[in-house]
Amino acid sequence: MTVATTPLSERTRLPALxxxxxxxxxxxxxxxxVQPMLVLYLTQEQRMTPTAAGAVVAAVGIGDFGSQLLGGWLGDRIGRRKTMLLGFLGTSIALAALGTAATAPVIWAAALGYGLAAGLFRPAGSAAVADLPAEQRTRAYSLLYWAANLGYAVAATVAGVLASRGYGLLFWLNAVAMLAAALIVVTAVPETRSPSSRSRRALLPALLADRLMITMTVIHVGCFTLLMQAFATLPLLMTAQQLDAATYGAVLALNGFAIVILQPLAVAVLAHRDRGTVLAGSMLLAGLGGGLAAVSQSTAGFAVAILVLSLGQIGLAVQFGATFAALAPADLRSRYMGVASSAWSLGAVLGPITGTALLEQAGRVWLGAVAVAAGLLLFAAQQAVAGSLRGRQS
Incomplete structure (x- = not known):
């Protein structure tokens, strides 16, 4: 008897979702x-110190951390689609509040709300991709990251130009973009949560029994802390060299354009490579990029540092989502992806705080040395669990 099989090209083709x-x-x-210009807005428009500005950026990260867990829980309970809508609409409201806040406590509270709403999309969207067949996930996650960075490159370029003429319009245009994204969800994103996958099983007992998931999450908290301190201190390092906001925006846009250009090639090269090795190498590049940024003294030097950081981000993006999706039980998929995403959010809290404090207290040389050392340590840690990761995913 002949058994019909679906060609590999058909099985890996990306669906409309x-x-x-x-x-x-x-x-x-x-x-x-708003996001790429937030530090400059706070230090220039609101006259905050670098440490105070770092605390506001950290408030965004605190809210974002909570939103990953909340978004994961909502994604498994009310559905992926409703959670995405709630996030985009809430972000629009929070941006309006942040742009009109005038005192430090109100700014901090609005930043917290902004982070809480803005992050809801990630675990819900990641869970929707995890609901796809396994052979489609790596390319689907890479598409999402590619699209996000194409958008980021556009935003960084335009934001730099707009910021040179005033910061107020940034908040309102950002809010309108969130409403447009909500409209896409309404018209084109179906619900992917299967009724059969609904479960009342608690996340914490399952997570505590999953040592590999905990270890991978801790390693990625360190990795994202390293990345976020590099991007949080970059505008301060550049302005110390008398470089203006437009130059900073152009250098930051290079990050997005590098990812847009190189990631499709990286998917073809890295998608079927050992996941632990790819992640480890990417963390090492993040440390080297952070070290280069700290000691750079020219636009060209900062551009090279951004390119090295971009290579690290690309490697992480190719394998991060698919790696954690493969670790997740079907009935806890959205919540597991929320925990994975919270590693990024926690890094967004710790990175700006540690980076700005280290730069202010110890200087750029120590900042660079710590970044390189952290990259080496993370490389070793990820390599140490690579064997367990291979065994689990096989």
């Missing part, structure tokens, strides 16, 4: 004018 989620990422990130 992936393209719709990619469109959400593109629109939302292309309109994210």
């Amino acid at each position: 992936a393209w719709a989620l990619g469109a959400c990422h593109l629109v939302a990130r292309a309109g994210s004018f």
